[in-house]
Amino acid sequence: xxxxxxxxxxxxxxxxxxxxxxxxxxxxxxxxxxxxxxxxxxxxxxxxxxxxxxxxxxxxxxxxxxxxxxxxxxxxxxxxxxxxxxxxxxxxxxxxxxxxxxxxxxxxxxxxxxxxxxxxxxxxxxxxxxxxxxxxxxxxxxxxxxxxxxxxxxxxxxxxxxxxxxxxxxxxxxxxxxxxxxxxxxxxxxxxxxxxxxxxxxxxxxxxxxxxxxxxxxxxxxxxxxxxxxxxxxxxxxxxxxxxxxxxxxxxxxxxxxxxxxxxxxxxxxxxxxxxxxxxxxxxxxxxxxxxxxx
Amino acid sequence: xxxxxxxxxxxxxxxxxxxxxxxxxxxxxxxxxxxxxxxxxxxxxxxxxxxxxxxxxxxxxxxxxxxxxxxxxxxxxxxxxxxxxxxxxxxxxxxxxxxxxxxxxxxxxxxxxxxxxxxxxxxxxxxxxxxxxxxxxxxxxxxxxxxxxxxxxxxxxxxxxxxxxxxxxxxxxxxxxxxxxxxxxxxxxxxxxxxxxxxxxxxxxxxxxxxxxxxxxxxxxxxxxxxxxxxxxxxxxxxxxxxxxxxxxxxxxxxxxxxxxxxxxxxxxxxxx
Numbered sequence: 001x002x003x004x005x006x007x008x009x010x011x012x013x014x015x016x017x018x019x020x021x022x023x024x025x026x027x028x029x030x031x032x033x034x035x036x037x038x039x040x041x042x043x044x045x046x047x048x049x050x051x052x053x054x055x056x057x058x059x060x061x062x063x064x065x066x067x068x069x070x071x072x073x074x075x076x077x078x079x080x081x082x083x084x085x086x087x088x089x090x091x092x093x094x095x096x097x098x099x100x101x102x103x104x105x106x107x108x109x110x111x112x113x114x115x116x117x118x119x120x121x122x123x124x125x126x127x128x129x130x131x132x133x134x135x136x137x138x139x140x141x142x143x144x145x146x147x148x149x150x151x152x153x154x155x156x157x158x159x160x161x162x163x164x165x166x167x168x169x170x171x172x173x174x175x176x177x178x179x180x181x182x183x184x185x186x187x188x189x190x191x192x193x194x195x196x197x198x199x200x201x202x203x204x205x206x207x208x209x210x211x212x213x214x215x216x217x218x219x220x221x222x223x224x225x226x227x228x229x230x231x232x233x234x235x236x237x238x239x240x241x242x243x244x245x246x247x248x249x250x251x252x253x254x255x256x257x258x259x260x261x262x263x264x265x266x267x268x269x270x271x272x273x274x275x276x277x278x279x280x281x282x283x284x285x286x287x288x289x290x291x292x293x294x295x
Numbered sequence: 296x297x298x299x300x301x302x303x304x305x306x307x308x309x310x311x312x313x314x315x316x317x318x319x320x321x322x323x324x325x326x327x328x329x330x331x332x333x334x335x336x337x338x339x340x341x342x343x344x345x346x347x348x349x350x351x352x353x354x355x356x357x358x359x360x361x362x363x364x365x366x367x368x369x370x371x372x373x374x375x376x377x378x379x380x381x382x383x384x385x386x387x388x389x390x391x392x393x394x395x396x397x398x399x400x401x402x403x404x405x406x407x408x409x410x411x412x413x414x415x416x417x418x419x420x421x422x423x424x425x426x427x428x429x430x431x432x433x434x435x436x437x438x439x440x441x442x443x444x445x446x447x448x449x450x451x452x453x454x455x456x457x458x459x460x461x462x463x464x465x466x467x468x469x470x471x472x473x474x475x476x477x478x479x480x481x482x483x484x485x486x487x488x489x490x491x492x493x494x495x496x497x498x499x500x501x502x503x504x505x506x507x508x509x510x511x512x513x514x515x516x517x518x519x520x521x522x523x524x525x526x527x528x529x530x531x532x533x534x535x536x537x538x539x540x541x542x543x544x545x546x547x548x549x550x551x552x553x554x555x556x557x558x559x560x561x562x563x564x565x566x567x568x
Contacts, residue, residue, distance in 0.1 A: 054407070073411070084567075085566060086400060088400025089400070101303055102404060104298075105297055105299045105300060106408040107409045
């Protein structure tokens, strides 16, 4: 396996008596997308800010490209693009001026690429930051961070405040970065988007890393929600291994380990008004990890 | 250091710096004009007999010097308006060194764009110090223009006021450096302004009490004790006296700035709220 682009070793951060992060050992490899999950206050932002060199670890080490994130922070940023969780840009500047300032400041900045990305995401760059919506500010920040020619992007809730279209565009872009050999670490509370993009997930709970692993294909399962057409009053006989639950007068739900052909054929025979298919692997995993830790 | 960082620091400074410099220039110019309208003989009588001794002590220079044109013009450097202006400038710029951009969420962008913490603060301080010289220097230019255009009945060399300019800059630098230190350790700009404002008020009160009471030693407890621009104008060796008053302020200010570098280097940069 290649050398990790980012790693932590027994990393901890304490604020007085509060332990925000404890004993966190993690590696991220080039060309990998790592999704960081956890409830609020789990330590996700703390971990990302330590990698960004903004927070000093209380114990342990965080390294990027072999450099210490605290003591060599300025050198680390040659290898890193960081998006903070709460995007508060230079409010008196226009979008164009922000991209120019940050692009020229960053040693691997590319103003033209940032402007191009912003145009692709339909951003009005003449608008002043303090007059832009939170979604527009998020897009502007993403345009800068994604334009950087760095091997690692650390993104704290990159799709927060974005509309569904923009969210899809950003996720698509992040997936594309993997093929360029870039690594991405991002936190999110939206399990489906982590599942869509990530190769591996890490789950934090109360400051401790509780799970790190790949999203295995064998564990993929789906939840299917059906709403039958009005007047349909037939007895439903799903294929074996597909337990069916009633959720309303015309609404049914079933969880299946995979989308088998016989299940799809059966669905096609039903007088359905609406079908929703939702991947479940990560949700199950997440709930299981959190439940285990709570008990 | 990156040119974009210097340009950014300059852009952050120039609106307030230009405004303050213009106001100071205009005020000193107007002050010279106002001095030309005062009957110095009547003023001397009024001050001598109208003010009781403790109030006379508030005058920064002896009464007999107040009643000269040079003495009157020198009083402009200790007038409330210029003092308020350069103090406001120092606190505004000092509080915007660290806690300002931190509070606005701009600092994390600068520090994650490959700018070192020392580099960031050094650019802020260098640009602000250059502006402080421009702002204080603008006051002297106002005096210069006033003396050039307005006839005061006696010849006064504008160079006489240069020690006053240097002393005023020393106090501005000291106040700026102290504010930078508080800012480097703080999280919110409003708290920085509050802390510095409270210290400033206490220091000012100490100065007034030291002047009006028999406890002259109180002047040693306030940085305003070293702020005597009007008095310096009338000394036999003004530059020597100026150095005695100003160098401690500059030295202490430099120490505060070093502490600010140390504080910024060690502190966490929390997420903006």
